[in-house]
Amino acid sequence: MGGSQRIYPANPADYKLLEEIGNGASATVYRAIYLPLNSVVAVKCLDLDRCNNGNLDSVRRETQTMGWVDHPNLIRAYCSFVVDRNLWVVMPFMSAGSCFHAMKRARPNGLEEIEICFILKETLKALDYLHRQGHIHRDVKAGNILLDNNGAVKLSDFGVSACMFDSGDRQRCRNTFTGTPCWMAPEVMQAETGYGSKADIWSFGITALELAHGHPPLSQYPPLKVLLMTVQNDPPRLGDKKFSKSFKDMVAMCLVKDPNKRPTAGKLLKHSFFKHAKPPELSLKKLLAELRPLLNPVKAPQNYEYAEQLPSNIAAAAAAEQAGSMSEYQKGISAWNFDIEELKAQASTLPLDEDETMESSLVDNCRDVFTLTEQCKKVPPVKC
Numbered sequence: 001m002g003g004s005q006r007i008y009p010a011n012p013a014d015y016k017l018l019e020e021i022g023n024g025a026s027a028t029v030y031r032a033i034y035l036p037l038n039s040v041v042a043v044k045c046l047d048l049d050r051c052n053n054g055n056l057d058s059v060r061r062e063t064q065t066m067g068w069v070d071h072p073n074l075i076r077a078y079c080s081f082v083v084d085r086n087l088w089v090v091m092p093f094m095s096a097g098s099c100f101h102a103m104k105r106a107r108p109n110g111l112e113e114i115e116i117c118f119i120l121k122e123t124l125k126a127l128d129y130l131h132r133q134g135h136i137h138r139d140v141k142a143g144n145i146l147l148d149n150n151g152a153v154k155l156s157d158f159g160v161s162a163c164m165f166d167s168g169d170r171q172r173c174r175n176t177f178t179g180t181p182c183w184m185a186p187e188v189m190q191a192e193t194g195y196g197s198k199a200d201i202w203s204f205g206i207t208a209l210e211l212a213h214g215h216p217p218l219s220q221y222p223p224l225k226v227l228l229m230t231v232q233n234d235p236p237r238l239g240d241k242k243f244s245k246s247f248k249d250m251v252a253m254c255l256v257k258d259p260n261k262r263p264t265a266g267k268l269l270k271h272s273f274f275k276h277a278k279p280p281e282l283s284l285k286k287l288l289a290e291l292r293p294l295l296n297p298v299k300a301p302q303n304y305e306y307a308e309q310l311p312s313n314i315a316a317a318a319a320a321e322q323a324g325s326m327s328e329y330q331k332g333i334s335a336w337n338f339d340i341e342e343l344k345a346q347a348s349t350l351p352l353d354e355d356e357t358m359e360s361s362l363v364d365n366c367r368d369v370f371t372l373t374e375q376c377k378k379v380p381p382v383k384c
């Protein structure tokens with residue numbers, strides 16, 4: 001389908017790591033040169049020493065999934081291999097970075113509808129493919145939607161993806177908490193009955209709101225409160241006058257609490273909102289022009305050839321800007337990739353009358369959720 005046919009060898013000497021372009025919970029991503037062809041790739045480096053057994057499974061799952069996917073809207077791994085105590089995953093370099101970074105850089109209050117429409121349609125094609133293959137992505141959000149300067153859109157990060165066709169213990173493992181709370185569907189939080197691909201449709205609807213506003217709903221609240229409010233409150237809506245009725249309607253279809261009432265990705269693709277999607281040369285041209293043509297290094301370039309062309313104060317300012325943006329990102333990420341033990345601690349110290357919007361029954365509910373989660377955690381991790 002969309003995969004490149006070029007063979008990339010699993011030989012570390014063929015790749016030269018340049019600057020750091022991303023830093024997630026489990027990995028550091030570098031721009032790199034594939035030396036035999038002098039072509040640019042991205043290399044995701046996972047520190048195996050930092051992985052406990054559960055993480056190792058997530059690493060294995062991610063590289064396995066990245067190896068078999070073959071769709072133009074999914075990031076595919078060219079190859080992966082171990083270097084010292086790191087796993088390197090070689091993949092296409094997406095020169096404009098993630099939609100999260102694009103927003104932080106060019107549209108802090110959200111993208112324009114024409115941009116969102118194209119990005120979401122491409123992302124939905126990826127989800128439709130994954131779901132048809134029996135997979136749930138489980139971490140759909142702007143930070144995992146990558147763009148390149150030609151307007152290609154690819155969904156990445158399969159670290160927490162799962163196979164729906166597994167049975168027994170593997171299937172039960174999907175009852176554990178994973179993903180990030182602002183994007184997480186209510187049925188995932190309740191963790192009583194397990195969940196399926198419709199959880200991705202909820203996250204997709206939240207991602208639509210994130211792209212529209214520059215942040216997901218409830219992002220100002222701590223994770224515990226996000227859990228409580230998502231389970232108890234009415235689903236968020238797109239209310240802004242500036243957006244079309246079909247956009248609002250599409251978001252409302254995704255954000256229905258009963259997963260059975262949400263459309264499949266295939267059905268959603270037929271929604272009238274996506275009929276108006278314009279090709280990237282029309283929809284993304286302005287945005288891509290506003291994103292400075294680089295790279296988005298998180299750290300000051302070291303081997304990067306442009307570094308020598310930049311006066312040192314400009315290079316330092318660029319690095320500081322990136323570091324600022326990154327610390328904001330990390331703040332969000334560390335809150336989103338939440339630690340259940342930390343949440344339990346928060347729940348136990350939370351005075352019940354601390355906040356008039358949070359009733360004691362909600363806190364009790366949340367404690368029940370934690371109990372269930374603890375039970376689920378005893379189930380062996382998934383091996384897709």
Ligand SMILES: Nc1ncnc2c1ncn2[C@@H]1O[C@H](COP(=O)(O)OP(=O)(O)OP(=O)(O)O)[C@@H](O)[C@H]1O
Pocket residue numbers: 021022023024025026027028029042044075091092093094095097098101143144146156157159333337
């Ligand atoms: N192929 C790529 N091309 C360009 N940038 C990339 C690429 N892959 C990842 N990145 C950048 O690196 C960041 C982190 O990558 P990724 O999400 O895969 O790491 P992670 O550790 O799994 O993150 P998370 O915290 O979401 O679990 C992305 O948000 C993106 O900015």
